[in-house]
């Protein structure tokens with residue numbers, strides 16, 4: 142037994158829960174700011190080392206994350222994107238300005254280039270179609286162009302454009318944010334539109350993409366309600382978008398760096414609201430889809446600060462606080478693994494809560510990058526039930542949140558992994574760990590922390606914050622782990 146009052150985590154490895162789908166660790170890459178151009182795609186003629194235009198440094202770093210899935214090309218960009226602008230010889234492709242762009246879209250990255258990236262990453266594709274300004278015919282043609290295995294003019298056009306074999310489209314999203322930039326619609330109207338679009342999306346049966354319906358904003362469950370009732374059997378998932386802002390309004394969101402402890406607290410407290418959000422949507426799904434055929438796809442999430450856009454559209458810095466936001470969100474997604482088979486963080490490079498920031502030839506890895514890297518073992522791992530006894534709490538002013546957040550899973554390598562977050566920015570915490578029926582001998586892994594709440598990497602100092610090795614040995618049959626203040630830790634337990 143551990144001392145009374147000691148935070149104790151008990152993992153029940155004998156009662157494995159649902160698998161944490163690797164797609165929970167998906168990414169979102171939109172044509173926005175420098176998210177694609179400069180951030181990832183620099184073109185064949187660039188001095189920045191690249192493979193068919195894609196930056197070698199960025200692609201190499203992303204490979205380390207085992208990116209399972211990439212959502213593309215938007216977002217609101219998808220709502221005005223016409224796929225034919227992005228196929229055929231690059232120098233013949235038109236330029237155009239998109240509603241959310243302000244800068245000209247050069248269409249150098251189109252369908253073929255996107256799938257080249259997907260191939261290099263070994264990821265699956267989640268292509269998002271245009272309902273806002275497109276047509277049923279245009280979307281139907283795009284799906285046919287990508288997936289048809291021959292005998293069709295569009296398959297021949299794809300071959301002419303350099304890709305004989307069909308592309309593999311794992312997921313296809315029918316529209317984006319229809320309640321806002323995607324067309325200011327009502328859910329009933331979109332439910333009818335969805336049926337019409339989905340009806341005409343032709344693909345060979347064996348390679349038909351899984352179709353996703355675009356759902357509501359944050360806590361608005363009306364879309365989930367209508368769509369799960371009306372689209373049974375025609376969709377594998379309904380999306381939801383939920384961003385974390387430190388402030389209480391979108392007008393004053395809060396700072397990316399140089400914030401005080403109140404914004405540390407409000408950011409983490411607001412992140413934890415994701416749990417109730419998922420529960421609310423799942424309750425609606427349970428009503429209309431007790432068979433659990435429809436997933437809740439959180440295909441836009443992450444932090445959004447006032448600075449977003451300082452360098453290029455929606456570019457913001459990323460600090461230790463963002464690393465905790467990612468980790469706390471993962472724990473919530475793991476908890477709901479049965480209903481949340483996919484999430485895509487906004488966004489992969491240079492936009493919002495990014496993995497990677499670039500400035501011309503320079504590249505830095507963000508604290509969020511390192512969280513994703515540390516959590517790789519959780520991809521396709523089997524979640525394990527866990528109980529926290531005598532948890533600490535972290536209080537500031539009128540707000541209190543749990544001090545320790547934890548998640549455990551048995552990974553594909555057979556080991557039990559434990560992820561820990563200490564939300565308190567000042568106090569380390571001692572955590573006793575036991576696994577039912579097993580003598581745990583030790584723990585080894587990585588910890589990410591720093592002296593300041595807003596520790597971040599810059600183009601001048603790219604190594605300010607990165608994970609450090611961590612290990613602990615059991616003594617007298619007991620394993621105690623000291624989790625530093627404001628830290629994310631992932632360890633493999635030695636059984």
Ligand code: AHR
Pocket residue numbers: 171215216217218317318441455487488493
């Ligand atoms: O991720 C940035 C934008 O946020 C997306 O384009 C849009 O879908 C959302 O409003």
